[in-house]
Amino acid sequence: MKPVVVLSGAGLSAESGLGTFRDVDGLWTQYDLSEVATPEGFARDPALVLEFYNARRANMAAAAPNAAHRALAQLSAEPDVTLVTQNVDDLLERAGATGVIHMHGELSRALCHACGARWDAPDVMAADDACAACGAQATRPDVVWFGEIPYRMERIEALLSEAALFVSIGTSGTVYPAAGFVHLAREAGARTLELNLEASGSTFDESRIGPATELVPAWVAEMRSE
Ligand code: OAD
Numbered sequence: 001m002k003p004v005v006v007l008s009g010a011g012l013s014a015e016s017g018l019g020t021f022r023d024v025d026g027l028w029t030q031y032d033l034s035e036v037a038t039p040e041g042f043a044r045d046p047a048l049v050l051e052f053y054n055a056r057r058a059n060m061a062a063a064a065p066n067a068a069h070r071a072l073a074q075l076s077a078e079p080d081v082t083l084v085t086q087n088v089d090d091l092l093e094r095a096g097a098t099g100v101i102h103m104h105g106e107l108s109r110a111l112c113h114a115c116g117a118r119w120d121a122p123d124v125m126a127a128d129d130a131c132a133a134c135g136a137q138a139t140r141p142d143v144v145w146f147g148e149i150p151y152r153m154e155r156i157e158a159l160l161s162e163a164a165l166f167v168s169i170g171t172s173g174t175v176y177p178a179a180g181f182v183h184l185a186r187e188a189g190a191r192t193l194e195l196n197l198e199a200s201g202s203t204f205d206e207s208r209i210g211p212a213t214e215l216v217p218a219w220v221a222e223m224r225s226e
Contacts, residue, residue, distance in 0.1 A: 039145055162188070
């Protein structure tokens, strides 16, 4: 298989019951992004932010991977396929995927913003939790907030520069740097394909419109028969 980079977003987990951000009833229609997803919001009210992510961690635990996660997990076993996700849930891993790059971090991990230590997050995080390594009461979910730099960007850009195919699944393409990956991939000569419930507005060589649980397994079957 030629090098493939798959970028996924909230639409991948929508049919598992996890809400997207910008659709009708999306998380950002119910919560103020600047309060719960920025370092400034966390500094103002850590308990509120932790409560928001505790609720999302509980939803994640109650959700199950869907057919799209399972198909991508199968594909991830191919040596030249890399899964990059903006999702902070663990549904790809629970479907068996390996090597997933979580560019916006993971709900299942905690981070100490005093010393940088990381560990498995408890189900419920509290503002007075102490860091396991340095003891500071400075723990936060290991997720990337607006104004912070997403994880593993150098690696992702290197992968995009070598990709023959870039596939975007269930993302609105509104949040940079992920929204720019299609352009980087195209500049590098990759074919670009979008699988989404509605066209995102970015320019792809091909857009397939429909639910991820139908489109992704069909596309993965195509890839594996090539
Ligand atoms: P959005 O909520 O912005 O977009 C979700 C996309 O999924 C939309 O394009 C929908 O059309 C599509 N969609 C919904 N249901 C679908 C389904 N069943 N099958 C296929 N597609 C479906 O979510 P993201 O693009 O992931 O960042 O948002 C990107 C980032 O913005 C998130 O990682 C998060 C958010 O703010 C941070 O919190 C830093």
